[in-house]
Amino acid sequence: MKTIYLIKYAEIGVKGKNRYVFEDALVKQIRFALKGIEWEFEVKRAQGRIYIDAKEGMDADTDEEVRGALKTVFGIAGFCPVVSVEDEGFDKLADAVVSYMKETYPEGEHTFKVFARRARKDYPMESPEICMELGGRILDECPNLKVNVREPEIELNVEVRESIFIYSEVIPGLGGMPIGSGGKAMLLLSGGIDSPVAGYMIAKRGVSLEAVYFHAPPYTSERAKQKVVDLAKKICIYTGPIRLHVINFTDIQMAIYEKCPHDELTIIMRRYMMRIAETLAKQNECLGLVTGESIGQVASQTMQSLAATNEVCQLPVYRPLIAFDKQDIVDISEKIDTYETSILPYEDCCTIFVAKHPVTRPVVDVIRRHEENLTEVIDDLVEKALAEDDVIYVRPGR
Numbered sequence: 001m002k003t004i005y006l007i008k009y010a011e012i013g014v015k016g017k018n019r020y021v022f023e024d025a026l027v028k029q030i031r032f033a034l035k036g037i038e039w040e041f042e043v044k045r046a047q048g049r050i051y052i053d054a055k056e057g058m059d060a061d062t063d064e065e066v067r068g069a070l071k072t073v074f075g076i077a078g079f080c081p082v083v084s085v086e087d088e089g090f091d092k093l094a095d096a097v098v099s100y101m102k103e104t105y106p107e108g109e110h111t112f113k114v115f116a117r118r119a120r121k122d123y124p125m126e127s128p129e130i131c132m133e134l135g136g137r138i139l140d141e142c143p144n145l146k147v148n149v150r151e152p153e154i155e156l157n158v159e160v161r162e163s164i165f166i167y168s169e170v171i172p173g174l175g176g177m178p179i180g181s182g183g184k185a186m187l188l189l190s191g192g193i194d195s196p197v198a199g200y201m202i203a204k205r206g207v208s209l210e211a212v213y214f215h216a217p218p219y220t221s222e223r224a225k226q227k228v229v230d231l232a233k234k235i236c237i238y239t240g241p242i243r244l245h246v247i248n249f250t251d252i253q254m255a256i257y258e259k260c261p262h263d264e265l266t267i268i269m270r271r272y273m274m275r276i277a278e279t280l281a282k283q284n285e286c287l288g289l290v291t292g293e294s295i296g297q298v299a300s301q302t303m304q305s306l307a308a309t310n311e312v313c314q315l316p317v318y319r320p321l322i323a324f325d326k327q328d329i330v331d332i333s334e335k336i337d338t339y340e341t342s343i344l345p346y347e348d349c350c351t352i353f354v355a356k357h358p359v360t361r362p363v364v365d366v367i368r369r370h371e372e373n374l375t376e377v378i379d380d381l382v383e384k385a386l387a388e389d390d391v392i393y394v395r396p397g398r
């Protein structure tokens with residue numbers, strides 16, 4: 001007897017010819033998710049399904065770990081832990097089914113129905129007979145279980161293949177699309193609550209991530225940078241490994257501070273962040289930028305401010321949280337376990353240079369004119385910042 005996990009995929013089932021691309025991406029991400037677990041698994045595809053085959057003798061703790069890992073994989077609609085037994089005659093099968101039901105539903109009153117399928121036609125009994133016989137045995141031996149053929153709580157599946165599969169639980173997965181099936185994007189990752197959630201959300205649609213963090217030493221500390229690395233570590237459980245570009249933004253920020261009106265600092269700074277992020281995106285085959293912006297959340301996220309930051313980009317800027325309330329974002333950050341890290345009180349590069357009364361309705365032409373004050377220095381500063389790009393390869397840490 002051994003455990004197999006039968007993976008039910010989300011939308012990827014309906015993708016026609018592209019289906020293989022999606023299945024490959026899903027298999028790859030499942031392998032990635034299982035990597036940290038000390039047990040040998042085989043992830044395979046057969047008859048349009050994906051299975052994880054765990055060798056004989058896996059214990060309950062490892063089973064829990066596998067379940068947890070599968071709940072981090074986008075593209076899985078649900079998964080079924082399957083008990084696989086060798087075909088050693090019907091009596092042995094019935095014994096296995098009864099002990100499966102006893103173990104899985106030890107208490108409480110439940111209704112069930114047996115669904116039998118013969119993938120192997122040389123099996124000596126036909127499906128209806130298998131259902132009848134197994135149903136009878138369960139009724140005899142599990143007093144807490146009753147049959148209900150119309151609306152059973154428990155759908156017990158028995159599939160006769162080379163070995164026989166027994167399963168009834170469908171554990172919900174995250175849904176979405178497998179990572180990498182949707183191309184790659186550059187996430188502007190700060191130490192705040194929003195941008196890690198934005199990264200998670202876009203990755204849920206199958207987009208893999210690179211990230212960029214604008215660091216302003218000594219105004220922002222090493223701890224602030226480490227916090228961003230830690231956030232990347234948290235989300236890469238879902239998104240796969242992330243190449244994190246750390247860009248030293250201090251000189252650019254100082255130049256803006258010296259030469260531009262203070263109420264426009266944040267907007268101008270945001271425009272340079274977007275420009276640099278776009279350059280990095282293009283250098284690294286990213287098809288768009290991703291930010292954690294949400295309309296009206298702060299002065300730099302009014303419709304006018306968003307238009308002003310957007311204006312410097314040619315690549316699409318994806319803002320998965322654009323219409324989310326803060327509390328909804330917080331709820332997701334708690335679910336993906338980034339919240340506690342995000343609220344650590346290390347200064348972020350924007351808070352130091354914020355004006356008391358930042359513009360909330362910037363006019364693009366005016367902003368552009370003020371940016372001209374930077375003409376003499378800015379190209380060199382941007383070039384230098386890009387040349388000193390410090391890339392950190394982030395994978396799930398233990």
Ligand code: ATP
Nearest residue numbers: 188189190192193194195212213214291292293349
């Ligand atoms: P967050 O919680 O994601 O920091 P926020 O509400 O603090 O967002 P802003 O500081 O205005 O909002 O930033 C808006 C977006 O710009 C962020 O969601 C992030 O995508 C990007 N961003 C801001 N600061 C940085 C930074 N230092 N490095 C990289 N990206 C940044």
Ligand code: MG
Nearest residue numbers: 190191192348
């Ligand atoms: Mg922020």
